[in-house]
Amino acid sequence: MTRLIIIGGGIAGLSAAYFALTRPQNPPDEVIVLEKAHRWGGKIATERVDGFVIEGGPDTFIAIKPWGMALARELGVADRLHGSNPKQKATYILHKGRLHPLPGGLTMMIPTDFGGMLRTGLISWPGKLRMGLDFLLPPAKSPGEESLGRFVGRRLGREAYEALIEPLMSGIYAGDGDQLSLQATFPYLRDLEVKHGGLVRGALAAKRERMKRNGAAPGSRSMFVTPQTGLAELVEALVVRLRKLGAELRLGVEVRELKKDSHQYSVFSNQYAVLKADRLILAAPAFVSARLLRPHDPELASLLDAIPYASTATISLAYRLADVPRPLDGYGYVIPRREGRKALACTWTSTKFPHRAPEGMALLRVFVGRAGQEDAIDWTEEGLLAIAREELRLTLGVTAEPFLHRVFIWPRAMPQYNVGHPARVGRILAGLERWPGLALAGNAYHGIGIPDCIHSGEMAVKSLFRSQDERTQVNADASR
Numbered sequence: 486m487t488r489l490i491i492i493g494g495g496i497a498g499l500s501a502a503y504f505a506l507t508r509p510q511n512p513p514d515e516v517i518v519l520e521k522a523h524r525w526g527g528k529i530a531t532e533r534v535d536g537f538v539i540e541g542g543p544d545t546f547i548a549i550k551p552w553g554m555a556l557a558r559e560l561g562v563a564d565r566l567h568g569s570n571p572k573q574k575a576t577y578i579l580h581k582g583r584l585h586p587l588p589g590g591l592t593m594m595i596p597t598d599f600g601g602m603l604r605t606g607l608i609s610w611p612g613k614l615r616m617g618l619d620f621l622l623p624p625a626k627s628p629g630e631e632s633l634g635r636f637v638g639r640r641l642g643r644e645a646y647e648a649l650i651e652p653l654m655s656g657i658y659a660g661d662g663d664q665l666s667l668q669a670t671f672p673y674l675r676d677l678e679v680k681h682g683g684l685v686r687g688a689l690a691a692k693r694e695r696m697k698r699n700g701a702a703p704g705s706r707s708m709f710v711t712p713q714t715g716l717a718e719l720v721e722a723l724v725v726r727l728r729k730l731g732a733e734l735r736l737g738v739e740v741r742e743l744k745k746d747s748h749q750y751s752v753f754s755n756q757y758a759v760l761k762a763d764r765l766i767l768a769a770p771a772f773v774s775a776r777l778l779r780p781h782d783p784e785l786a787s788l789l790d791a792i793p794y795a796s797t798a799t800i801s802l803a804y805r806l807a808d809v810p811r812p813l814d815g816y817g818y819v820i821p822r823r824e825g826r827k828a829l830a831c832t833w834t835s836t837k838f839p840h841r842a843p844e845g846m847a848l849l850r851v852f853v854g855r856a857g858q859e860d861a862i863d864w865t866e867e868g869l870l871a872i873a874r875e876e877l878r879l880t881l882g883v884t885a886e887p888f889l890h891r892v893f894i895w896p897r898a899m900p901q902y903n904v905g906h907p908a909r910v911g912r913i914l915a916g917l918e919r920w921p922g923l924a925l926a927g928n929a930y931h932g933i934g935i936p937d938c939i940h941s942g943e944m945a946v947k948s949l950f951r952s953q954d955e956r957t958q959v960n961a962d963a964s965r
């Protein structure tokens with residue numbers, strides 16, 4: 486009998502259970518998933534209420550990383566996936582308190598439409614001239630690990646970074662671009678510089694390549710997809726499938742302690758005296774894994790604990806359309822750090838996904854919380870609601886009472902892939918060598934997007950069963 490226990494029932498932990506049970510060879514006899522909360526999905530949290538579909542965490546996943554689409558296909562959810570509204574694709578950037586349309590022609594977030602860049606009011610003329618230097622500056626020879634801010638600043642200038650690139654890129658991590666590691670977040674940007682001699686030149690080449698491949702203007706198909714009634718569909722389908730496959734899924738179980746003897750792990754929780762496992766996947770946040778491992782391996786625990794996390798919140802508010810003075814003619818807006826607002830973005834959900842609000846209603850979602858600025862936020866539900874309402878008043882002129890609102894608070898939710906992250910993860914993986922039968926999964930290590938988390942679950946399972954698979958292969962070869 487082999488028993489695999491997975492700690493954490495977010496998308497990474499549930500995916501790990503799926504990949505373990507569907508292994509073509511050597512599947513474990515028993516898979517148990519233990520989740521502290523009273524629902525599955527972790528950061529994926531969808532509420533369906535009064536005809537609204539409200540996402541508390543992620544609202545889409547990127548389709549070009551294969552693992553999300555592949556899992557959706559295997560679960561029979563793929564035909565329920567759709568992109569965002571192709572008819573009103575504008576995105577805005579707040580600049581000196583006013584919304585400016587994002588210049589068209591951004592490829593991999595790098596501007597490639599010169600007309601659009603010349604016309605935009607987001608960047609001053611000296612700033613635009615500085616961006617043009619990207620064509621003349623040679624690639625840096627060996628800059629070492631750079632922050633996103635330093636890299637983009639060196640190629641396109643600080644102004645373009647702060648006004649345009651920072652709000653787009655840092656928003657994904659709720660991070661500080663001057664801390665985020667380029668290598669760990671957007672490594673392809675450095676590749677563009679090295680291969681093509683400059684960022685814009687590289688982005689233009691990528692755009693041509695994509696047009697050749699797709700036979701269409703880039704951007705004509707949505708890069709981000711989501712199921713009809715929210716991302717929870719993916720979690721729901723996964724849970725149904727796991728039950729069919731025989732997984733034991735237990736909610737409300739907080740794992741508090743681990744012990745290891747020569748062959749087995751003992752898992753202690755608030756619910757069971759002890760559960761024994763031959764293999765273990767820690768798919769909880771890195772700081773939780775650190776806590777569980779600290780008594781046995783303080784060095785590994787310290788490395789895990791050193792991964793910083795940012796707290797974040799989303800506040801969804803519904804209004805009658807007539808109460809929103811500005812036309813909601815796009816997906817929403819992002820707010821550069823230098824604007825000094827507490828919010829970092831606002832999605833116009835009812836335009837981005839028209840079926841997610843009843844006719845005549847507007848659904849808006851405000852994001853609050855940035856790495857390094859958490860102390861300035863009142864993290865209570867009332868405090869966050871007040872910040873969101875103030876943001877909507879200032880930028881969209883909305884003063885009406887919302888028809889309904891939902892506040893989702895995510896303390897220490899977004900791991901920060903700061904400079905040093907790749908080396909730290911390398912040392913964590915090396916430290917895991919001391920722990921046979923144990924693997925880590927989740928958003929703290931190799932990518933925070935949903936497809937990355939799914940992939941992390943798959944890789945954790947592969948790493949746990951590698952030696953068994955190798956033995957099976959050797960036996961098969963020998964008997965041939």
Ligand SMILES: Cc1cc2nc3c(=O)[nH]c(=O)nc-3n(C[C@H](O)[C@H](O)[C@H](O)COP(=O)(O)OP(=O)(O)OC[C@H]3O[C@@H](n4cnc5c(N)ncnc54)[C@H](O)[C@@H]3O)c2cc1C
Nearest residue numbers: 493495496497521527528542543544740927928933934935
């Ligand atoms: C507001 C927000 C918006 C986002 N937007 C997007 C987006 O649009 N697209 C995208 O791809 N990604 C997005 N992300 C990122 C993505 O949602 C997450 O990175 C991903 O869902 C994390 O999955 P996970 O399984 O690694 O971790 P989690 O979802 O955090 O799951 C870990 C689980 O472990 C459980 N746990 C913790 N401690 C214990 C314990 N001691 N015992 C048992 N269980 C425990 C937790 O309760 C939790 O359920 C967003 C994230 C947030 C917060």
